[in-house]
Amino acid sequence: MIVLGIESSCDETAAAVIRDGSHVLSSVVASQVSVHHPYGGVVPELASRKHIEAIVPVVNAAIADAGITPEQIDGVAVTQGPGLIGSLLVGFSFAKGFAYGHGIPWIGIDHLEAHINSVFLEPNPPAFPFVALLVSGGHTSIYLVTSHLAFHPMGQTRDDAAGEAYDKVAKMLGLGYPGGGVIDRLAAKGDPTKIAFTRPFLDKDQFDFSFSGIKSAVMRHLQLHPDPSQTDQQHIAAGFQAAVVDVLVHKIINAAKVKGCSHLAVVGGVAANHGLRNAISHDATTAGISVHIPAIEFCGDNAAMVAAVGYHRLKAGQHSTMEEDVYSRVKFRPVAN
Template sequence: MLILGVETSCDETAAALVRDGRHIVSDVVASQIAVHSPYGGVVPELASRKHVENILPVINEALRAGGVALRHVDALAVTQGPGLIGALLVGLSAAKGLAYAMKKPLIAVNHLEGHMEAAFVNAQRPDEPLVCLVVSGGHTALYYVGADGTARCVGSTRDDAAGEAYDKVAKLLGLGYPGGVVIDRLAQNGNPSAFSFPKAHLEKGSLDFSFSGIKTAVAYFVKKHGLPSEGFTTPYRLEDLAASFQEAVVGVLVEKTMAAVERFQVRHVAVAGGVAANSRLRATLQEEAAYRRVNLYIPSIRYCTDNAVMIAMAGYRVWQRRGFARDPLQLDAVSRWLNGA
């Protein structure tokens, strides 16, 4: 079964062809980093406009790269949500129009389930339940995933997502966008124990996250000491500040993930989303997984960020579970969609 996946939930316009839920035929992504960098974050209106410009050229390029015509595609899979509502509508409208015109089935996909599938692009998915951490600029959530792929949210952020905290701190420090990449690079030359920033564990036993406190703590630190480029009362290195901030965020992500592994007594843990590309998070998870003797599934850097391969893969599993959308033209974008992945 050949599926054309379409993804426009945030600031990447993507299309991909995947056969039988595993074999990548083509993979095209048009990034908008240059558009949003001057603003220090994604501007929803600009993202939507850029998607309108890119969506058909990207889909055509995916078909061309795969060496197939649209008539050879068996079905289309498209991100229905969650995400920026205007951005979602562009991809959803394009997919609905193509499905209707070509009389092709359409599969609505939860973006978060797509990220979960990305962890298995280069690995065989286990036939057992697992815990999955989805961590990005817009989402930070823990899922208990059944062997059939159905997912139940068991913990989520109560305020900022981890990637959002990275971007806001990077903006505060004048490091540019996307902030996670810059902070990760700086932190590799810093001392993670230089400063102590708060780790929010919330009430006992909670698997929820909170990152607004650490963001505020960094803001107070900078207000008190200034930036190295501006003069300061207490000497410090920006690399040490970045490393200490990152250590606190990564510490909570790993602790909560492993707490979920223990609670649900699973032998497999997956991590996905843009922040899964973070070098410190990847290294710490690998250490913890080895220590606890659980199997870790983590995407290559290429498939941590938004892409359409994961949407086509997830679409295949959705089709296996519940088939195609009964009335695809009635599908509407969903900005918030935590459960039901």
């Protein structure tokens, strides 16, 4: 089965063609970082306008790169939510029209569900059941995953997501948007012991997160030490990242132990963070747990992961109707197996 995936939940317009749920024939992503950089974050109205400009060229490029014709596509999968309503509507409406015009089934996909399935785009995916840490700019959660379509929430952030905290700290330091990559690079040059920030574990035996406190701790440090030098910025970044990573790594490894899982996955935009990738790989291996992290290109928002889920849902006989609409908030739909 060949599935066309479409993603437009935030500020990337993406399309991909996937065969049988795991073979990536093409993946095209049009980023809007340069558009939103001057504003220090995503401007929803600008994002939706850029999606309108990019959707047709991006889909055409994905089909061409896959070496197929539109007539060879068996189904369409598109992000339905959560995300920015204006942005979601562009991809969702296009997918409806494409599927209707070609007489093929289509399915709306939950963005978080797609991120979890991104690990199955890799050569050695995890065996079920496994625990997954989904960590991005908008979401930080832990799930027990028992099949491609069954996800059981274990914990989530109570305030800021980890990626959101990265963006806010980067803004405090005058580093611009997005903040994840630049903080990661600065942290690699700094000493995490120079400036020690609190670890917001909440209850170490539970799986909820809170990152607003560490963001506030960085703010207080900057109020006491304004105009940091480049070296000071590196130490601040290193201390901040070490605190965030320590919490994320502890929680997901503990979740795997509690559920008796020998596999864990880390997915979402922050999974591209080198500090997190290195720490989880080291600590999980020490604990005898196999780690699965998507390639960098599949950590951020992309359409390949959307098509991967779409394959399994379409194969199960599920499809969406023309009356369905997008949604902005988390609306996760675990399926009992």
